[in-house]
Amino acid sequence: MAILVTGGAGYIGSHTVLYLNGLGEEVIVLDSLKKGHREAVRNAAFYQGELKDGDLLNEIFTTHQIDAVIHFAADSLVGESVEQPLQYYENNVIGTYHLVKKMVEHQVKKIVFSSTAAVYGNPVNVPIKEEDPTVPTNPYGETKLAIEKMLKWADDAYGLKSVCLRYFNAAGADLEGRIGEDHTPESHLIPIILQIALGQREQVSIFGNDYPTPDGSCVRDYIHVMDLADAHYLALKRLRAKEESSTYNLGNGTGYSVKEVIKACLKVTGENIKAVSAPRRAGDPAILVASSEKAKKELGWIPQYHELEQIVAHAWKWHQNNPSGYNAETIIKNI
Numbered sequence: 052m053a054i055l056v057t058g059g060a061g062y063i064g065s066h067t068v069l070y071l072n073g074l075g076e077e078v079i080v081l082d083s084l085k086k087g088h089r090e091a092v093r094n095a096a097f098y099q100g101e102l103k104d105g106d107l108l109n110e111i112f113t114t115h116q117i118d119a120v121i122h123f124a125a126d127s128l129v130g131e132s133v134e135q136p137l138q139y140y141e142n143n144v145i146g147t148y149h150l151v152k153k154m155v156e157h158q159v160k161k162i163v164f165s166s167t168a169a170v171y172g173n174p175v176n177v178p179i180k181e182e183d184p185t186v187p188t189n190p191y192g193e194t195k196l197a198i199e200k201m202l203k204w205a206d207d208a209y210g211l212k213s214v215c216l217r218y219f220n221a222a223g224a225d226l227e228g229r230i231g232e233d234h235t236p237e238s239h240l241i242p243i244i245l246q247i248a249l250g251q252r253e254q255v256s257i258f259g260n261d262y263p264t265p266d267g268s269c270v271r272d273y274i275h276v277m278d279l280a281d282a283h284y285l286a287l288k289r290l291r292a293k294e295e296s297s298t299y300n301l302g303n304g305t306g307y308s309v310k311e312v313i314k315a316c317l318k319v320t321g322e323n324i325k326a327v328s329a330p331r332r333a334g335d336p337a338i339l340v341a342s343s344e345k346a347k348k349e350l351g352w353i354p355q356y357h358e359l360e361q362i363v364a365h366a367w368k369w370h371q372n373n374p375s376g377y378n379a380e381t382i383i384k385n386i
């Protein structure tokens with residue numbers, strides 16, 4: 052049986068596809084390439100298209116024997132979602148509605164869904180547990196929460212079993228340096244800082260210095276993208292064995308402020324990083340740190356990369372070897 056990976060040409064999706072390939076799974080990728088890169092997908096059948104393209108989904112579900120979907124495809128930027136909320140409802144909620152409708156039609160009954168720490172909003176407890184209140188502070192988190200609820204009702208009505216993985220901040224890259232993070236424009240903190248180290252940017256703005264955190268900047272829990280890939284495999288394994296819906300946090304359990312991330316990048320790269328204070332970014336909660344005890348207990352998930360410097364070092368290796376990301380020069384170099 053094959054696994055359909057939506058958004059499999061994106062950052063986390065492509066690392067998960069590579070990981071599943073390594074375990075001998077047959078993978079089919081659907082990606083619009085709005086944000087992803089064809090070159091990031093290796094050893095998988097590839098379909099370029101949209102979640103809302105019902106004819107394409109019919110073709111995929113009838114051509115391949117698909118028993119499960121891993122659903123990454125989404126818009127996923129906190130700040131952008133505050134400015135373009137309808138885009139997020141359309142692509143995330145309506146896009147997933149179309150996918151789920153086709154899964155039900157084609158009797159595909161398992162889905163692993165990319166949810167997010169953004170469903171919690173400003174946490175009442177730190178580290179955050181799955182049963183804590185979900186009060187998103189931005190439309191992105193709202194759309195992911197709406198999808199989680201859509202999947203719950205789809206389970207009740209149609210027996211569609213889901214695992215919702217609420218990941219915290221993905222970072223790092225494939226250990227062998229084959230693929231990595233390449234967003235245009237880049238908005239994520241670690242790649243932005245690494246672009247400064249490469250001499251491609253002058254400075255990083257620290258969004259907010261008056262948060263109720265030890266140094267006033269936002270605190271996040273950075274989790275290695277390959278640890279996330281492993282969690283997707285374990286979630287799928289559980290769905291195949293137990294056919295039971297569930298929700299898990301995925302993080303390291305340690306929070307780093309924006310200023311601490313800058314220091315870690317300075318240490319790894321040996322380059323000076325110019326940082327300037329800037330206003331808060333709309334929609335950002337002050338602190339997001341995971342309790343992942345449930346995933347460890349029920350999925351048997353054992354994250355391998357706990358140290359922020361180690362995670363940054365893997366990202367740095369990719370950025371150093373691929374300073375322009377997946378451009379033609381990069382592809383030639385990597386082959």
Ligand SMILES: NC(=O)c1ccc[n+]([C@@H]2O[C@H](COP(=O)([O-])OP(=O)(O)OC[C@H]3O[C@@H](n4cnc5c(N)ncnc54)[C@H](O)[C@@H]3O)[C@@H](O)[C@H]2O)c1
Pocket residue numbers: 057058059060061062063064081082083084085086087088100101102103122123124125126127142146165166167168217218219220221222
């Ligand atoms: N990066 C993080 O730190 C993080 C944390 C928590 C959750 N997530 C979630 O994980 C998933 C992947 O995140 P990422 O950082 O790899 O993002 P990404 O933008 O790199 O990947 C998303 C991929 O989905 C594709 N896509 C988007 N809309 C599509 C559509 N309608 N039809 C087909 N393809 C479409 C894009 O082209 C892209 O390749 C997202 O759902 C995101 O919300 C990410």
Ligand SMILES: O=c1ccn([C@@H]2O[C@H](COP(=O)(O)OP(=O)(O)O[C@H]3O[C@H](CO)[C@@H](O)[C@H](O)[C@H]3O)[C@@H](O)[C@H]2O)c(=O)[nH]1
Pocket residue numbers: 127128129130166167168169218219220221238239240241243255256257258259269270271309332335339
């Ligand atoms: O130039 C920058 C970029 C970011 N930040 C801050 O750095 C932190 C991390 O930001 P970023 O890397 O943009 O990630 P988040 O906004 O935390 O969101 C990521 O992590 C979420 C889970 O926590 C996911 O759901 C999102 O999809 C993913 O983009 C935040 O506090 C930002 O305010 C800055 O100060 N300056």
